[in-house]
Amino acid sequence: MLISDVQGFLRNIPDDHRLRVGPFTAKIDPDDPDLPFNHAVPDDGAVPTPADVAALVAAFRARSRVPRLEYIPRAAPEVEPVLLAAGFTPEGRYPLLVCPPSQVTDVPLDPSLRVDLVPASATDDLWAVARVTNAAFDAPPPADHDLARMLRLLAEDGLIAAARDTATGEIVGAGQLLAPRAGVAEVAGIATAPTHRRRGIAGAVTALLTRAGAKAGITTLFLTPADDQAARVYARVGYRKEGEALFISLTS
Template sequence: MIRRVDDYLHAVPLSGSVAELVGPFTLFRSTTVWPYYARPVPGANATIEPTDIDVLRSRCAELDIPVNFEWVVETCPSLGPAAAAAGLRVVEHPLLVLGRDDFRPAKADARCEILPAEDAVLRQARAVAGLAFGDPGTAIGTAGPAERDAKAAEVPDKLIEAVLDRVRKGVTVGAAAFTEDGMVASGQHQPVESTTEIVGVGTLPSMRRRGLAAAVTSVLAEHAFANGVDLILLSAETKAVAAVYERVGFRRIGTAGAAE
């Protein structure tokens, strides 16, 4: 299972990047408006040293791109210590998976649906996610519909064009929850063959603790399973956030590492 997840995570950046081998890493050079990262080559079983990080750092400097890593800790346990020794900030997150038989649909007092490829709708979804991740955690906050609308007006046109292109190609599928206040939670999944990852699920801080994130996750899972996917994965910010997904049937299988 871990190997399958690792292979998926190595394939998914290819929809928006060019892959380049740099030592024991694949560096995904972005061809879109957001940056990507480097990952250990799957199955290589390399022991990463701080000098390997330095080589990658030099290549990123040549390309004028940020130094970022993402990996599955269980498949490359040496990367975290090497990255820390090389001066990078290392974080770890719970890595969870969901199979069709374990799926437990969740409902909320909201209308939850898959989003169309429409500019205004995707702007709202980006704004909701931006406010959610700008105030991380599960505690109720202050940002609500007014802040969402203000932030949506600030989303760059180039970013929306890129998101629209991905939605039209089917490499990104968005979903959202709506109440009388409009869109209050959003998220996405990114299918590659029979595996997908749910990403960017967030709720307006003022609307938390209402089951909205679980409901959006449920709609995304239903869409994925109805369209040929049989394994869904995600990484949660914290154990408390992971508990939201466990209500839908996700179970932890490992740890996702990131360094920058």
């Protein structure tokens, strides 16, 4: 049930730009070509035909986006072979980590830093969060659509956290809890400025978002770390592996 709940969240994140193509739900951002904001998720148990995949590819290319998917293979095991046959290449397989609300653990944070939630009214802080986040993920400098996305997230009961250097007031780390759906939410966009790494920011931001989400009634909190080092940070907060996520795209 847990895998199905998470897959359902991935497929049903509130989004005005959601598109149904065969057994896929595609999310295509008209303003931002960055890969995380443009991907499809298959239905649970989907058995797509080559024609379904061709239609999905056409939908992405008609919008000048890379055809790609982010999903949990265990929820739809028949999908990957059809994608591979169509020329898709895995970008990576990432552990799916889940933290029961009762198991959230605070981690040490450098005393020169403070981590807080950012309200929608603090637009200067939200711009700073966007700068730190985009730099950490090698995305272009923030634009109006980045701010609009964060404001939409906050309006939909998501959360944004920022780590601040108390001496300078500078925001040097950030993270988000995406808008929950049916008691499920994803922790994402955990970022730290290069000048402030190895000071506990990622763990502290994750713990704050996880604890705040649990307090708001979210029962399933999950994330997909980029590598083993990040996974170890989240393990200290209380996250444990429950499966695997696949990111796969067609680049040729």
